[in-house]
Amino acid sequence: MKIFNSMTNKKEEFVSIKPNEVTIYICGPTVYNYIHIGNARPMVVFDTLRRVFEYIGYKVTFISNYTDVDDKIINAAKQLGVSELEVANKFIKAYEDDRRNLNTIMPDYRPRVTEYMDEIIAFIGKLIEKGFAYEVDGDVYFRINKLEKYGRLSNLNIDDLQVGARIEENKAKENALDFTLWKRTDDGINWDSPFSKGRPGWHTECVVMIASINHDQMIDIHGGGMDLKFPHHENEIAQAEGCFHHAIANYWMHNGFINVDDEKMSKSLGNVKWAKDVVAQIGANVFRLAMLSTHYRAPLNFSEDLITSTTNEIDKITRVLKQAHLQLALTNYQSRTLNEEVMKEYLVAMEDDLNTSNAIKVIFEVVKSLNQKLRLKDQDINIIGRNYYALLDMLHMLGIYIELPDITDADLALYHEWLKAKELKDFNKADELRNKLEMLNIL
Numbered sequence: 133m134k135i136f137n138s139m140t141n142k143k144e145e146f147v148s149i150k151p152n153e154v155t156i157y158i159c160g161p162t163v164y165n166y167i168h169i170g171n172a173r174p175m176v177v178f179d180t181l182r183r184v185f186e187y188i189g190y191k192v193t194f195i196s197n198y199t200d201v202d203d204k205i206i207n208a209a210k211q212l213g214v215s216e217l218e219v220a221n222k223f224i225k226a227y228e229d230d231r232r233n234l235n236t237i238m239p240d241y242r243p244r245v246t247e248y249m250d251e252i253i254a255f256i257g258k259l260i261e262k263g264f265a266y267e268v269d270g271d272v273y274f275r276i277n278k279l280e281k282y283g284r285l286s287n288l289n290i291d292d293l294q295v296g297a298r299i300e301e302n303k304a305k306e307n308a309l310d311f312t313l314w315k316r317t318d319d320g321i322n323w324d325s326p327f328s329k330g331r332p333g334w335h336t337e338c339v340v341m342i343a344s345i346n347h348d349q350m351i352d353i354h355g356g357g358m359d360l361k362f363p364h365h366e367n368e369i370a371q372a373e374g375c376f377h378h379a380i381a382n383y384w385m386h387n388g389f390i391n392v393d394d395e396k397m398s399k400s401l402g403n404v405k406w407a408k409d410v411v412a413q414i415g416a417n418v419f420r421l422a423m424l425s426t427h428y429r430a431p432l433n434f435s436e437d438l439i440t441s442t443t444n445e446i447d448k449i450t451r452v453l454k455q456a457h458l459q460l461a462l463t464n465y466q467s468r469t470l471n472e473e474v475m476k477e478y479l480v481a482m483e484d485d486l487n488t489s490n491a492i493k494v495i496f497e498v499v500k501s502l503n504q505k506l507r508l509k510d511q512d513i514n515i516i517g518r519n520y521y522a523l524l525d526m527l528h529m530l531g532i533y534i535e536l537p538d539i540t541d542a543d544l545a546l547y548h549e550w551l552k553a554k555e556l557k558d559f560n561k562a563d564e565l566r567n568k569l570e571m572l573n574i575l
């Protein structure tokens with residue numbers, strides 16, 4: 133497997149920490165609202181990454197957190213007149229519904245910030261002890277000057293950043309880029325701590341959760357949207373280096389943005405598309421294939437054209453699979469061997485930094501060849517079978533599942549009856565039987 137590592141800006145051969153095991157951590161949602169299709173992109177991309185790793189023999193541990201402490205949640209709770217916990221619970225449930233509706237495998241760990249408060253407070257205490265953090269009037273900041281180098285992941289010019297940060301300078305900070313680890317406040321949900329009554333900043337939770345779940349070890353892959361590189365991931369790296377003196381992850385992966393009809397998706401433009409609405413409208417298969425049609429690092433333009441062409445593609449795949457499925461049932465085909473050649477071609481694309489657009493091209497080569505083979509008078513059922521099963525495995529890695537019927541002997545008898553009626557030019561009967569077979573999802 134080759135992965136483009138955002139830390140080195142290079143495509144690198146993936147080497148896991150433990151043989152045949154991979155630990156992936158993806159920064160999850162702040163649960164104060166439904167997620168839009170931009171948030172659903174990492175969900176689909178990293179689920180596909182997981183599926184590919186599993187297919188090629190890795191044991192995957194997948195962690196994705198919920199940020200359930202945040203100003204946005206506190207504001208939503210105030211507006212709705214409910215507790216922060218109720219807001220978080222509602223939107224965690226909505227998020228998990230989206231996940232299920234998108235055929236994603238549920239992460240193995242789904243930690244919530246509120247469950248890790250003791251660890252977060254202890255971690256901040258440790259950073260203070262080591263001189264990597266300081267307290268001013270109950271607020272705690274990370275001291276970036278103590279690091280050898282800050283800003284390695286985002287490759288940003290620290291001097292430029294400092295100029296920007298000084299504009300909104302907080303006089304309490306030693307360096308304008310020092311970031312908040314703990315904020316003193318009694319407005320909204322808060323906790324007692326040795327520093328003050330308050331709550332943690334956003335950047336600490338992921339480091340603490342990773343350390344706690346992974347027993348203070350590094351993880352293999354840390355990922356998220358491109359927008360998380362700076363400051364969020366940069367600050368995670370800074371804290372891990374300060375506290376553990378080692379990096380937090382070996383590989384950093386970031387997915388690109390989504391535009392809607394060539395425009396940036398934003399509240400002010402009124403073009404925000406909620407994932408739940410889009411999935412309800414077009415279904416998980418079309419949604420996932422559309423999301424994966426573009427390489428994950430490139431921007432993706434979500435448009436009516438994309439939905440239409442992807443819907444046609446899913447129809448094409450469905451038709452050929454159904455025909456092959458029927459032919460295999462008619463010949464009582466039992467073998468489950470794959471067309472290894474096309475499978476290999478597909479995996480070469482997937483293992484090239486998850487090049488899903490090239491992998492999808494392989495799928496359509498197989499669809500085309502299956503169509504040709506099915507049209508032949510002299511069918512080779514072994515070739516059909518091998519391509520059919522290869523296609524199912526390829527689709528499984530994309531999280532795409534086409535509904536195929538269980539074909540019984542009675543169904544097959546019906547099918548033969550239909551062929552017979554056609555042969556005898558008994559068109560009324562043939563139509564009637566055809567309708568039945570369509571109802572059974574066989575034709």
Ligand SMILES: [Zn+2]
Nearest residue numbers: 159338364368
């Ligand atoms: Zn994070």
